[in-house]
Amino acid sequence: MTRRLPWALDARADAPFPPAETALREPDGLLAVGGDLTPVRLLNAYAGGVFPWFSDGQPLLWWSPDPRMVFRTDGVHLSSRFRRSLRASPWVVRADTCFAEVIAACATSVRPGQDGTWITDAMREAYVALHRMGYAHSVEVFEGERLVGGIYGVAIGRMFFGESMFSAASGGSKVALAALAHRLAQWGWPLIDAQVENDHLPSMGGEHWPRERFLALVREQVRRDAPVGSWAMEFGEMAAAVLANQES
Structure with a gap:
């Protein structure tokens, strides 16, 4: 039997992605190859439940597991x-307040079982561009002036697509994720996409959703109105101690 190959993306940055439901089962979720990391392509991808994930030396690979x-x-x-x-x-x-520093820290974090990073220089430049447009955001944890943890991702409508997080002190990424969730819940945003499982996410409440259920919610939430721009003022400053009172 001939093995089906992933879609080859059209050269036009605004060309639509194939339906996420057509992604391969092996490797799980591989949908398409090629294209670029222009803002319009990235926003189209996330709105369709698709994200880029590749390493230096590989073609651009797009996934929906x-x-x-x-x-x-x-x-x-x-x-x-x-x-x-x-x-x-x-x-x-x-x-x-320091998006570029957060993505740089994520890119250089040493992660057990991983050789190198998927956050290439091209990826960093692409997400910084999205941040300047008001679509990519970082949540940052500080001890004084020292950045001790953070998370970044993409927001469309009222849906947040998490990309990566890091800790420079024990628990820094946990606080960043919990603070992000706390604030988004206050704003009426229901879900954070965490893409694929790692060893820590299920213990923090991460859930496996069938792709069909996930896509249905994404398609609803990305159409909802939400301001585009910096979150610095709306998010404000939150004491990490506030999270001590959240139910576990």
Whole structure:
């Protein structure tokens, strides 16, 4: 039997993606190859439940796995022990004050079981461009002036697509994710896309959703009205200690 190949993307940046439901089963979720990382292409991809994931030396690869790892914004869990440690924490959380630093830290973080990073220089430039347009955002955890953790991703409508997070101090990424979820829940945003599972996400409340369920919610949420632009003022400054009172 002939093995089906992923779609080859049209050279036009605004060309539509193939339906995410047509992604390959092996490797899980590989949908398309080629194209570019222009803002219009990236926004079209995310709105269709698709994201880029490739390494230096590979062609651009586009994915929509089944199932999908997600967090309900009211469902991020921090352990009781960790929440107790936050009660006296001096950390504060802000948004969109140092996006380039967050993505750089994510790109250079050493991750067990991974050789190198998928956040290539081209990826960094593309997401910084989306940030300047008001579509990509970072949530940052500070101890004084030191950046100790963060997360970044893409927002379309009222849907947040998480890309990567990092810790420069133990628990920094957990606080960034929990603070993001807390604020998005207050804003009425229901879901954070976490793309694929790693060892830590299920313990924090990550859920496996069938792709069909995920895509149905994405298609609804990306059509909802939400301001485009910096989150710095709307997000404000949140004391990490606030998260100690969240139910686990």
